[in-house]
Amino acid sequence: MLMVSPSVKNKSQSEIPYSEYLTSEQIELISNNSNIVKFNAKDIIFKQNTRTSHVMFIKSGLIKILKEGRNKKVIIFKIITPEHFLANISIFGEETFRYSASAITDAKILFIDIATFKSVIEQNGKFASLLLQLLSTDNLYFFDKLMTQNQKQLPGRVAEILLFFSKQIYNSDTFEFPLSRTEIAELAGTTKESIIRTLAEFKNDKIIDIDGRYIKINSFDIINTLSKLG
């Protein structure tokens, strides 16, 4: 895919991720072999089964990682936030992406040439170590996701999503959901109808206010409990 023509820009050192682990030559090398690409909300960043060519690092915006299963059912595995690698997950494992990514909001992404990136890793064990750590953390995220999906029922999973957006993304009890009902469903591993009903229940129980995509969490206590006890 990658239909977007890369708009090359001047990159300051600070734009290279984890540059504190790199020598100035390595920063220079990566800098010369990377560029920032802008995406609009809803743009596809890459599609499953296309070749991996770059390591991507989110500078701004929210990205969803998803996969289409049979009968067109989509799962959103993860929402990736700024200052995180996008494609670290499979880039070392596979030649082609096993999943797709698309922009939820407008986004800027640093594309780093994969060969360059790999060469830096091979030269720089500390940097490699750091990446191992990031990848491990990622792995643990999927452990938790698997537990949640398997053990919690819908209200718990929805509460978890509300907490994620409130705490991790917006840091506020009030926010505008960047996802449609269908997308929330894909993230919760359910259907849009069930999401609508669960959110309506939360509203009836005065746990949240909701009007379209506007959300206000009234009782973090209850949402926390729901999220924990599933």
Next chain:
Amino acid sequence: MLMVSPSVKNKSQSEIPYSEYLTSEQIELISNNSNIVKFNAKDIIFKQNTRTSHVMFIKSGLIKILKEGRNKKVIIFKIITPEHFLANISIFGEETFRYSASAITDAKILFIDIATFKSVIEQNGKFASLLLQLLSTDNLYFFDKLMTQNQKQLPGRVAEILLFFSKQIYNSDTFEFPLSRTEIAELAGTTKESIIRTLAEFKNDKIIDIDGRYIKINSFDIINTLSKLG
């Protein structure tokens, strides 16, 4: 945990994993800071929330990685087979294990001191690169597991498990299941009753023969289709 007293043995070079990526000094270093521990079937290797102290590499036997959720419900995330790292998943991410491991069959595991292992990684970018690759592959496994759990219903998931043991572990259409019905359920993300019923259906439909833990797959065609189409 680790109640087992380490029985130190002479280690040949070939016992050090991926030694082709290491210098002879590094092999020596790891060799001097590791030892093989024997476990009996059902022994706990480590428990969640205990401190990580070693990198573990399976020499022989089958190990299950599991986590206990609330209401004591257990999920088996993965079965790990010989010549694979056991604890690569979280060892770089966390100070304590987020999951438990126990031996399904008798097993021999190479315990490598974690500080030694980390020092080798930092010195040796190629080796670090290899580990990144292994960790990425692991990550993709969890993507698939999440998809399966979410999209396939029980007969598909059970078919998948039968295929896994038949193809990956025993390489035969006939085998003795190393897991109890409850454990199969934990691997399939369901209950023992549902597993028993699904296996009984497969037997009725002549897809498999089953007698206790003895399994014979009669129709790979049907099992394959079930596994793929869920």
Next chain:
DNA sequence: TTTTTCTAGTGATCTAAATCATTAAATTCA
């Protein structure tokens, strides 16, 4: 040996959530 515990199996019942069908409102597009 006898008792206790664990594992496999079966039937009856229940329920969370999926599916289906339809309407209404909001966006997009032509």
Next chain:
DNA sequence: TGAATTTAATGATTTAGATCACTAGAAAAA
């Protein structure tokens, strides 16, 4: 601007699989 397409919402119905309750045999412990 009006037509077409998405998105949100709600009610009715179905269903896969969980839960509950129990039996029987096998294995472990006393």
